[in-house]
Amino acid sequence: MAYKISDECIMCGACEAECPVSAISAADDKYAIDADSCLDCGACAGVCPVGAPQAE
Ligand code: SF4
Numbered sequence: 001m002a003y004k005i006s007d008e009c010i011m012c013g014a015c016e017a018e019c020p021v022s023a024i025s026a027a028d029d030k031y032a033i034d035a036d037s038c039l040d041c042g043a044c045a046g047v048c049p050v051g052a053p054q055a056e
């Protein structure tokens with residue numbers, strides 16, 4: 001299981017600083033989560049202003 005960032009992402013960057021394992025980085029048109037690193041903690045979803053990170 002891993003979180004995934006939807007197209008709702010406005011690239012604010014808030015989630016990147018919140019991830020305990022640095023699984024989030026900026027991609028071309030939105031931020032992306034490395035599924036192999038993600039611990040499914042939900043911290044990114046908690047800080048996102050648009051609810052883009054969602055549990056798979
Ligand atoms: Fe990082 Fe947790 Fe979000 Fe996974 S769920 S990307 S570990 S903050």
Ligand code: SF4
Binds near residue numbers: 015
């Ligand atoms: Fe995108 Fe939400 Fe992360 Fe901001 S906090 S970069 S809107 S996923």
